[in-house]
Amino acid sequence: MRGAVIYAPGDVRFENLDDPEIINPTDAIIRTVATCVCGSDLWPYRGAEPIGDPHPMGHEYVGIVEEVGAEVTNVKPGQFVVGSFATSDNTCPNCRNGWQSNCLHREFMSTCQADYVRIPNAHGTLVATDEHPDAEAVPGLLAVSDVMGTxxxxxxxxxxxxxxxxxxxxxxxxxxxxxxxxxxxxxxxxxxxxxxxxxxxxxxxxxxxxxxxxxxxxxxxxxxxxxxxxxxxxxxxxxxxxxxxxxxxxxxxxxxxxxxxxxxxxxxxxxxxxxxxxxxxxxGPAPVRAYLPDLIDRVLSGRISPGRVFDLTLPLDQVAEGYKAMDERRSVKALLKP
Amino acid sequence: MRGAVIYAPGDVRFENLDDPEIINPTDAIIRTVATCVCGSDLWPYRGAEPIGDPHPMGHEYVGIVEEVGAEVTNVKPGQFVVGSFATSDNTCPNCRNGWQSNCLHREFMSTCQADYVRIPNAHGTLVATDEHPDAEAVPGLLAVSDVMGTxxxxxxxxxxxxxxxxxxxxxxxxxxxxxxxxxxxxxxxxxxxxxxxxxxxxxxxxxxxxxxxxxxxxxxxxxxxxxxxxxxxxxxxxxxxxxxxxxxxxxxxxxxxxxxxxxxxxxxxxxxxxxxxxxxxxxGPAPVRAYLPDLIDRVLSGRISPGRVFDLTLPLDQVAEGYKAMDERRSVKALLKP
Known part of the structure; x- marks a missing residue:
């Protein structure tokens, strides 16, 4: 598959990468329907945060479930799902207190600007919509996975x-x-x-x-x-x-x-x-998981339109231009479609 | 009258001072029934806060109203009153929001370790008890004016x-x-x-x-x-x-x-x-005024006994010993009686 990799400030490349695979029985693999560039991605892009070795980028996503681990029963292949930038098992004490973004098993997503993504803690993180949403609802649902939830x-x-x-x-x-x-x-x-x-x-x-x-x-x-x-x-x-x-x-x-x-x-x-x-x-990082059902409903019912924050839509292979446009403030937020 | 004056770290003296007088029509003068030394008084006493010129001390008090200004109608001479270390008009926007200790006309009390005290904003600060309390209730009511409210x-x-x-x-x-x-x-x-x-x-x-x-x-x-x-x-x-x-x-x-x-x-x-x-x-400084009616009730009904924090009672003229005992942690809190 292909995905974004950051090498240095101002240097994001779109490259061939290994396909993700199920590692833990609570993982799922999704095929990305839409992803985007976050304001927080600009910190390393602008050199305001260390980058270290080149690494994939992206933590916002909606997609179609491709495969699930043995312990994932809340979603199944073929479903359209929304998640959070912070994964959670949704059962630990912090999750039960409503702080899923401080889950004791939390992993922050970081590989979502790609064709396929492995979702750790998929069992507690992903929420499926009843049916596949219309194309026009996708940006709003994508926003829910981070900026609207935040x-x-x-x-x-x-x-x-x-x-x-x-x-x-x-x-x-x-x-x-x-x-x-x-x-x-x-x-x-x-x-x-x-x-x-x-x-x-x-x-x-x-x-x-x-x-x-x-x-x-x-x-x-x-x-x-x-x-x-x-x-x-x-x-x-x-x-x-x-x-x-x-x-x-x-x-x-x-x-x-x-x-x-x-x-x-x-x-x-x-x-x-x-x-x-x-x-x-x-x-803090928003406990988006806690709000997903409610916010998905508000988007699908048309009550809120957070998808309008995306003022630039690009094919995923132009991810570098997404970063550039946001860095130069030509765009509020760039949506990327594989 | 007589009252405490701090001169330098470790140097609190009990001296003759001018009697307080009504300055503003919202002032009251009370005759102190009990006052005390606060943990925060120890900051300057220990040299951890600048002292500047010698000045009176004390911000906790219960007393009998001696005299009221023309605009003070909530209490009258002869009544036993409890106040707060921060005075408030109880009508400004911050007071109405429940933040009386951030009243736009707030004055912090600072002369209470004395026989008589001028209470600014008495109209919004003082709460009278229905009758004069028993002597044993006085320490609890005194505590309400600061430490219990805090x-x-x-x-x-x-x-x-x-x-x-x-x-x-x-x-x-x-x-x-x-x-x-x-x-x-x-x-x-x-x-x-x-x-x-x-x-x-x-x-x-x-x-x-x-x-x-x-x-x-x-x-x-x-x-x-x-x-x-x-x-x-x-x-x-x-x-x-x-x-x-x-x-x-x-x-x-x-x-x-x-x-x-x-x-x-x-x-x-x-x-x-x-x-x-x-x-x-x-x-922040506690909006004690907001809690006075409730906390006075809890003390007078015997439901709470915050007066027990006073483990040392001294005549007011031994105020210096009160500071010393607290500084040396021989006392949790010293009550002073004129």
Whole structure:
């Protein structure tokens, strides 16, 4: 089969690779129907994370089950399945507590930009749709496997409640899905921080009520202006830099909540500042598995359209162009079709 | 009148001071019935916080109203009142959200180790009891004005729920009150981290089910042993050092919560570590005002006995000995009577 391999910053190649095989009885092999490039893939692509030896890339996927291990009974060959970027057995104590992305047997997916993918913990990770979805539903289902699930978690971690005010820091695919999530969870006012016209438009279409294009302390001041001087009830931090975290914390009202889902890079939170802010803080890799049935339903019923974050569709063999387009911000998110 | 003044580390003096007067129409003057020394008073006493010019001390109090400003209608002269270490108007947006200790007009109390005290924002801060309490109820009501209210907040911030497992880091008065709070909020298992026999005994009497005397990573390992290997649902951090915060974060299960109420000193939380832990973190000065009616009821009905944290009672003029006894850990908490 063929798949993406990263060699160095800016150097992603599409190569022949060994076909994946069942290794453990809880594995499945899927034929990829769609995969994509994640904002977090750009960290190594931009040289902001070490790469080490050349290795495959990709952790978002929907596909058709090809083969299952002996202990996989929840899905069967021929079914269309959605999974999560973090695999889980769905039975360990952390899974039972609702934190499947902290499963004691978790493996992070990392080989999905390829024709076929081995899914570890398939028995606890994959959810099949009742029937094969229409082609137009595929991007939304693909989004659910990571960015929509992550936006959903950001909104839950930020404790978005009906009637509340939410701020979304970051206008990438996760931030935009965070707008969808805040809307679905009943936020009355949703302030999207973005300075890119096309992303502002999409945020407004997804339910944002206000756009703040300023950044840093200027952006914080604008949020305060819009929230009676005290800040927002809930802030979704969807970037992962020290600056975006500071912006998120400072935009939150006393006693409000920040949900942070951008993998933090060089972020340190000052204990005394957090203390006097009364802000609650929770982050992490989203437990997407917990939300899959619900989010799949919302996509298939047409209630939400997170697939719209894909503004570029490429054949899988042009994966390198997907990275390049996102790195240059020509694309919010690139969908890849084998 | 007379009151405590701190001059330098280890140097607290009892001196003649000007009687307090009504300055604003929302002020009240109370005659102190009981006050005390707080663990946080030990930071400057130990030289761990700058002192600057000599200044009065003390932020915990119960007393009899002597005089009220024109806008104070909730209490009247002659009534016995309980307040909070942080004053609040109880009407600003932060107060209405339940964060009275972040009131837009907040003033922190700082002159309470004295015969008389001016209470700013008395209209939103003081709560009167129906009648003058018995002498034996006074220590409990005094505790409510800070340590019991703070332990309560720690348990709420750590999201203690019926049937859950809670860990309390810190065996000072706040930590011990945190044990009471965790018990009241329904925790099934309460692990108190303490290595002092008398404090262990009190923690057990307050409802702790287990004592862990180890500290640091050894203490964390013991907590993990007691919690099926994953850590506790809720951890109350009642110290405020980098070590105690680390111990708290590492003792919490994935997706659990840390409530931190020890004023952080040189605490920095690593964003990436917090991210992958999925732990929720919330701290701050407790919004004691929000809990006063409930906690006063619990004390007066005899349901809780937080007054037992006072293991030393001194006449106010021996305030310096109160500091010394606590500094040398001869006393958990010293009550002072004018």
């Amino acid at each position: 936006g959903w978690y950001a909104a839950l971690a930020a404790e978005v409640k009906p009637g509340s005010t939410a701020v979304v820091v970051g206008d990438g695919a996760v931030g935009l899905c965070g707008v969808i999530a805040a809307k679905e969870l009943g936020a009355e006012r949703i302030i999207a921080m973005s300075r890119h016209a096309s992303r502002q438009t999409l945020a407004l279409e997804f339910g944002a009520t206000d756009i703040v294009s300023e950044r840093g302390e200027e952006g914080v001041a604008r949020v305060k202006d819009l929230t009676g001087g005290i800040g927002a009830d809930s802030v979704l931090e969807c970037v992962g830099t020290a600056e975006s975290m500071r912006q998120a914390l400072h935009s939150t009202r006393p006693g409000g909540n920040v949900g942070f889902v951008g993998v933090p890079h060089d972020v340190r939170v000052d204990g005394q500042e957090l203390f006097f802010s009364h802000v609650g803080l929770r982050g | 332990g309560w907040y720690a348990a709420l911030a750590a999201e203690v729920k019926p049937g859950s497992t809670a860990v309390v880091v810190g065996d000072g008065a706040v930590g011990l009150c945190g044990v009471i709070a965790a018990k009241e909020l329904g925790a099934e298992r309460i692990i108190a981290m303490s290595r002092h026999a008398s404090r262990q005994t009190l923690a057990l009497e307050f409802g702790a089910t287990d004592i862990v005397s180890e500290r640091g990573e050894e203490g964390v390992a013991r907590v993990k042993d007691l919690t099926g290997g994953i850590g506790a649902d809720s951890v109350l951090e009642c110290v405020g050092t980098a070590e105690s915060m680390r111990q708290a974060l590492h003792s919490t299960r994935p997706g659990g919560n840390v409530g931190f109420v020890g004023v952080p000193h040189d605490v920095r939380v690593d964003g990436q570590e917090l991210f992958f832990s999925h732990v929720g973190l919330r701290g």
